[in-house]
Amino acid sequence: MSEPSTKICCIGAGYVGGPTMAMIAKQCPDIEVNVVDINESRIAAWNSDLLPIYEPGLDEVVKEARGRNLFFSTDVSAAIKSADMIFISVNTPTKTFGIGTGRAANLEFVEKCAREIALHADGHKIVIEKSTLPVRTAEAVKRILSSASNENATFDVLSNPEFLAEGTAVEDLLAPDRVLIGGESQEAIDRLAAVYGRWVNPENILKTNLWSSELSKLTANAFLAQRVSSINAISALCEATGADVDEVANAIGTDSRIGPKFLKSSVGFGGSCFQKDILNLVYLCEHFGLPEVAAYWEQVVLMNDYQKRRFSTAVVKTMFNTVSDKKIAIWGFAFKKDTNDTRESPAIYVCRDLLEERARLTIYDPKVSLEQVKQELVYLMTSENGTLSEKHRQLIDENVEVADSASAATTGAHAIAVLTEWDEFKDIDFHSVYSSMKKPAFLFDGRNLLDREKLSKIGFEVYATGKS
Numbered sequence: 001m002s003e004p005s006t007k008i009c010c011i012g013a014g015y016v017g018g019p020t021m022a023m024i025a026k027q028c029p030d031i032e033v034n035v036v037d038i039n040e041s042r043i044a045a046w047n048s049d050l051l052p053i054y055e056p057g058l059d060e061v062v063k064e065a066r067g068r069n070l071f072f073s074t075d076v077s078a079a080i081k082s083a084d085m086i087f088i089s090v091n092t093p094t095k096t097f098g099i100g101t102g103r104a105a106n107l108e109f110v111e112k113c114a115r116e117i118a119l120h121a122d123g124h125k126i127v128i129e130k131s132t133l134p135v136r137t138a139e140a141v142k143r144i145l146s147s148a149s150n151e152n153a154t155f156d157v158l159s160n161p162e163f164l165a166e167g168t169a170v171e172d173l174l175a176p177d178r179v180l181i182g183g184e185s186q187e188a189i190d191r192l193a194a195v196y197g198r199w200v201n202p203e204n205i206l207k208t209n210l211w212s213s214e215l216s217k218l219t220a221n222a223f224l225a226q227r228v229s230s231i232n233a234i235s236a237l238c239e240a241t242g243a244d245v246d247e248v249a250n251a252i253g254t255d256s257r258i259g260p261k262f263l264k265s266s267v268g269f270g271g272s273c274f275q276k277d278i279l280n281l282v283y284l285c286e287h288f289g290l291p292e293v294a295a296y297w298e299q300v301v302l303m304n305d306y307q308k309r310r311f312s313t314a315v316v317k318t319m320f321n322t323v324s325d326k327k328i329a330i331w332g333f334a335f336k337k338d339t340n341d342t343r344e345s346p347a348i349y350v351c352r353d354l355l356e357e358r359a360r361l362t363i364y365d366p367k368v369s370l371e372q373v374k375q376e377l378v379y380l381m382t383s384e385n386g387t388l389s390e391k392h393r394q395l396i397d398e399n400v401e402v403a404d405s406a407s408a409a410t411t412g413a414h415a416i417a418v419l420t421e422w423d424e425f426k427d428i429d430f431h432s433v434y435s436s437m438k439k440p441a442f443l444f445d446g447r448n449l450l451d452r453e454k455l456s457k458i459g460f461e462v463y464a465t466g467k468s
């Protein structure tokens with residue numbers, strides 16, 4: 001096997017590029033890792049004590065390697081020139097314009113990276129797709145690289161999708177279920193495998209062809225989201241029939257063919273990946289003339305939309321069909337616990353619905369600021385019809401505030417809506433929360449996090465997803 005690479009460049013210092021490269025640098029002290037990004041404030045934050053993303057255990061990993069063999073900078077061209085391996089880890093959001101709007105992945109940022117690499121590369125480079133991409137993107141990347149200005153520049157392109165989950169990124173990177181490497185050059189595959197092989201069992205390093213690797217990432221996210229939508233579909237039936245969704249999940253999850261994970265019913269899945277990747281899969285199926293397959297997967301997203309809307313409707317209906325001028329405490333705004341990421345969080349949709357009903361929202365999330373909340377609401381309300389109406393602007397400005405603790409958010413509130421499963425919500429003094437609220441005091445548990453019986457005994461009127 002060839003010598004492992006000694007210099008890595010990663011383009012994109014986001015939720016994937018930052019933690020992944022920090023882990024490589026920590027595990028391989030002799031490999032220089034340069035993480036570059038065009039976003040100056042993000043790079044400044046990576047170089048500070050307050051990292052731009054929150055992940056349990058990440059501070060320690062970064063502190064150990066930063067300045068030793070891990071560097072964050074905005075000098076993209078220098079990092080490309082000096083590296084043997086270049087990871088592309090930029091965002092691939094859903095297109096919001098032109099052909100494939102609302103479905104296809106916007107590959108603009110990936111293409112720009114490929115062009116930058118083609119422009120600055122000298123010598124042999126292994127270019128690694130770390131971003132989640134539509135199957136056959138490597139073909140386009142290879143074509144762009146083949147136009148490199150320097151004739152000494154040669155390339156191998158690999159696909160190495162990332163399977164980490166936000167909130168457990170450090171654990172996942174430290175002990176991944178598998179590392180997937182797809183490519184055409186065995187030598188390039190082996191060189192990348194040798195980097196991961198420093199700490200990952202070789203049996204867990206899977207090697208495939210390029211297209212299988214690209215498609216496996218989209219498929220993995222589609223399957224995970226499908227489980228959430230499946231149990232959420234059953235949660236609606238539970239509410240109608242008197243069955244309990246947690247009992248059903250437990251009963252089916254003990255079947256070893258089904259397994260217990262990803263069977264927690266909730267207000268819906270969120271995050272930057274699931275919806276975008278399924279829509280991308282739907283677009284690909286349509287593109288390849290497979291409308292039935294496209295319709296099958298699209299239903300996973302439609303069910304998720306239904307679940308979010310069902311939750312907000314339940315809030316309004318339960319509170320005597322009006323929440324106008326009522327204060328609602330929103331517990332949690334991040335798309336899941338242990339992250340500050342709010343992209344596509346179900347909380348944004350629920351808050352939008354409640355604001356449209358003229359509710360007053362007091363939000364508490366340990367890792368999310370008022371600015372971030374407002375940005376998400378403005379983004380959602382603008383993207384719906386292209387402009388932010390004066391009415392929506394006013395609702396966001398006047399009816400949204402944040403509190404600095406979960407209990408502070410509830411003072412004088414008519415209801416609490418639990419929208420993120422932060423552990424701290426389980427340890428709240430619910431007696432004092434209850435006494436500080438208007439009566440009847442409603443509690444809508446969108447994560448089935450809290451002890452419903454205990455809360456009912458205190459006096460709360462509790463609505464929990466999938467429970468009649």
Ligand SMILES: NC(=O)c1ccc[n+]([C@@H]2O[C@H](COP(=O)([O-])OP(=O)(O)OC[C@H]3O[C@@H](n4cnc5c(N)ncnc54)[C@H](O)[C@@H]3O)[C@@H](O)[C@H]2O)c1
Pocket residue numbers: 011012013014015016017036037038039042076089090091092109112113130131132133162163164165166272273
């Ligand atoms: N977030 C996750 O949990 C996760 C998990 C697995 C895979 N992925 C995939 O990984 C990719 C990155 O996701 P993310 O969450 O890290 O995105 P992100 O938005 O957090 O980070 C992407 C970064 O790339 C930078 N960037 C964009 N174009 C650039 C360019 N031309 N040069 C330099 N920097 C550039 C942006 O400024 C941004 O900081 C996506 O394809 C995503 O689908 C994400």
